[in-house]
Amino acid sequence: MATAGARALVVVGASHAGAQVAASARAAGHAGPIRLIGEEPCLPYQRPPLSKGFLLGKVDAATLPIRAAAFYREEAIDLLPGTRVAAIDRSARTVTTAAGQRIGYDRLVLAVGARPRLPPVPGIALDGVLALRSLADAERLRERLPSVGAAVVIGGGFIGLEVAAALTALGKRVTVLEAQDRLLARAAAAPLAVHVAAVHRARGVDVRLRTTAARIDGADGRTRAVVCDDGSVLPADLVVVGIGVVPETALAAAAGLACTDGVEVDRFASTADPAVLAVGDCCRHPNAYAGRSLRLESVQHAVDQAKAAGATAAGRPTPYEAVPWFWSDQFDMKLQMVGLCAGWTHHVVRGDPATGRFSIFYFRDGRLLAIDSINRAAEHVAGRRLLAAGRSPSADEVADESFDLAAAARA
Amino acid sequence: MPRIIFFQPDGQRREVEAPVGSSVMLAAVQNNVRGIDADCGGCCSCATCHCYVDAAFLERLPAPEDMELEMLGGTAAERRPNSRLGCQIAMTAELDGLVVRLPDRQV
Numbered sequence: 001m002a003t004a005g006a007r008a009l010v011v012v013g014a015s016h017a018g019a020q021v022a023a024s025a026r027a028a029g030h031a032g033p034i035r036l037i038g039e040e041p042c043l044p045y046q047r048p049p050l051s052k053g054f055l056l057g058k059v060d061a062a063t064l065p066i067r068a069a070a071f072y073r074e075e076a077i078d079l080l081p082g083t084r085v086a087a088i089d090r091s092a093r094t095v096t097t098a099a100g101q102r103i104g105y106d107r108l109v110l111a112v113g114a115r116p117r118l119p120p121v122p123g124i125a126l127d128g129v130l131a132l133r134s135l136a137d138a139e140r141l142r143e144r145l146p147s148v149g150a151a152v153v154i155g156g157g158f159i160g161l162e163v164a165a166a167l168t169a170l171g172k173r174v175t176v177l178e179a180q181d182r183l184l185a186r187a188a189a190a191p192l193a194v195h196v197a198a199v200h201r202a203r204g205v206d207v208r209l210r211t212t213a214a215r216i217d218g219a220d221g222r223t224r225a226v227v228c229d230d231g232s233v234l235p236a237d238l239v240v241v242g243i244g245v246v247p248e249t250a251l252a253a254a255a256g257l258a259c260t261d262g263v264e265v266d267r268f269a270s271t272a273d274p275a276v277l278a279v280g281d282c283c284r285h286p287n288a289y290a291g292r293s294l295r296l297e298s299v300q301h302a303v304d305q306a307k308a309a310g311a312t313a314a315g316r317p318t319p320y321e322a323v324p325w326f327w328s329d330q331f332d333m334k335l336q337m338v339g340l341c342a343g344w345t346h347h348v349v350r351g352d353p354a355t356g357r358f359s360i361f362y363f364r365d366g367r368l369l370a371i372d373s374i375n376r377a378a379e380h381v382a383g384r385r386l387l388a389a390g391r392s393p394s395a396d397e398v399a400d401e402s403f404d405l406a407a408a409a410r411a
Numbered sequence: 412m413p414r415i416i417f418f419q420p421d422g423q424r425r426e427v428e429a430p431v432g433s434s435v436m437l438a439a440v441q442n443n444v445r446g447i448d449a450d451c452g453g454c455c456s457c458a459t460c461h462c463y464v465d466a467a468f469l470e471r472l473p474a475p476e477d478m479e480l481e482m483l484g485g486t487a488a489e490r491r492p493n494s495r496l497g498c499q500i501a502m503t504a505e506l507d508g509l510v511v512r513l514p515d516r517q518v
């Protein structure tokens with residue numbers, strides 16, 4: 001075990017959150033060893049392009065690493081790829097890898113992310129049914145594309161819709177099945193979802209709401225068709241599942257840490273055990289902006305919370321207080337969201353949706369909660385400043401296109 | 412292969428090679444040049460690949476698209492007339508010797 005003079009930091013999970021924790025702890029003055037342990041065999045990489053440029057063939061794997069190998073060397077971050085942590089012993093302050101190696105820590109950060117949820121339908125294990133989370137998943141999907149004519153996407157969330165857009169752009173026939181009565185039911189508000197559905201349909205995607213997959217049929221172990229709950233049969237050489245993720249809580253729970261849809265942490269990303277922190281997709285945290293506990297799945301959240309946690313782990317307790325933001329690219333739509341719209345009572349559209357460039361502002365009791373921008377990046381960046389400063393222009397002001405949002409954000 | 416000369420926020424000069432078609436952001440990340448965060452991985456969504464392009468090269472670059480110009484409104488460091496997003500500059504043979512200064516902060 002490391003001595004008090006050179007405290008050892010161990011980070012489990014080497015992706016957006018884990019890589020950032022390690023870098024930020026070093027930048028904040030952590031002098032002891034840092035081990036960044038990740039199950040995947042490669043350098044930490046960018047996940048968002050997997051359902052966008054990578055699928056379209058515009059981006060290749062070599063361009064995905066978040067940092068070069070030289071970065072970890074220079075920062076004396078000991079990266080252990082291809083290494084799965086199987087258990088945590090909090091009293092001994094060690095983690096044990098799947099290969100049986102014991103590694104001691106003074107501070108442990110869990111950055112283990114989330115895994116795709118799979119619907120419990122017959123045929124889910126057939127060859128040709130894929131979920132998209134990792135580079136390995138994306139490579140499998142891309143390799144299969146030449147033999148795909150028709151695809152069914154189960155789930156109308158961001159990843160499912162990005163995959164639907166990419167496959168359509170590649171000339172595939174695509175059907176999206178969504179159980180709810182609108183798209184993006186978990187992650188975005190109805191006014192945005194309605195526009196997104198219209199764009200997908202205009203581009204030829206068969207969007208079926210209130211429809212679920214009852215079973216997937218195959219021949220010789222390979223996917224042939226999806227049978228829906230309404231009895232319709234959709235031929236499919238490829239089925240992509242995008243119905244959300246489950247946070248990886250097994251390690252933490254087995255170590256006796258509280259988990260409820262995520263490892264529970266405080267605003268410093270610390271669990272009830274001050275030696276153990278958790279960040280990114282795997283944790284449930286008191287969100288300063290929302291004023292309640294929640295779990296977020298975004299690069300912004302992973303990176304910003306990890307910056308705070310890295311400083312905390314280095315002995316400089318830093319609360320996580322950033323305003324949430326997110327983006328998604330589908331067809332020629334750049335969707336950018338800032339704030340959290342939960343609980344909105346009133347919305348205002350700024351700009352003309354028919355032009356494909358507009359923003360939707362969500363209010364509650366006259367206070368601005370969130371902004372969704374479609375091909376209006378200027379309003380998104382102004383919105384980030386406004387919300388970070390706690391400013392709220394009125395609904396009348398934002399509805400008036402001559403009202404200068406950027407100036408209001410600078411004021 | 413065209414070269415890019417970066418000046419890191421700490422003043423250090425870093426000369427790197429960048430394949431044609433690759434971006435200024437990628438050249439920085441892949442060569443461990445400090446001063447670019449690139450949180451969105453080149454999706455033109457974060458403005459943390461902000462850089463200042465040397466005036467001599469400015470007109471050799473294709474003009475920024477609207478999306479880039481709008482995102483430049485969200486840079487952490489001061490926006491200047493030569494501000495660009497590194498992920499939106501594709502390298503070409505004519506850009507050999509491109510001089511890029513990185514701002515002191517990206518967030």
Ligand SMILES: Cc1cc2nc3c(=O)[nH]c(=O)nc-3n(C[C@H](O)[C@H](O)[C@H](O)COP(=O)(O)OP(=O)(O)OC[C@H]3O[C@@H](n4cnc5c(N)ncnc54)[C@H](O)[C@@H]3O)c2cc1C
Binds near residue numbers: 015251298327
């Ligand atoms: C296809 C796709 C597209 C996306 N697009 C966007 C987007 O456009 N914008 C956006 O903001 N967000 C997007 N996201 C979400 C974003 O990628 C996640 O929020 C982010 O990756 C979360 O980072 P994380 O480090 O917390 O977890 P993850 O990225 O899930 O990383 C967790 C890592 O921990 C490893 N691990 C797990 N258990 C162990 C163990 N026991 N031992 C060792 N290692 C372990 C895993 O292998 C994994 O590498 C997208 C996600 C996907 C999958």
Ligand code: FES
Binds near residue numbers: 454455458460497
């Ligand atoms: S890398 Fe995000 S805008 Fe360039």
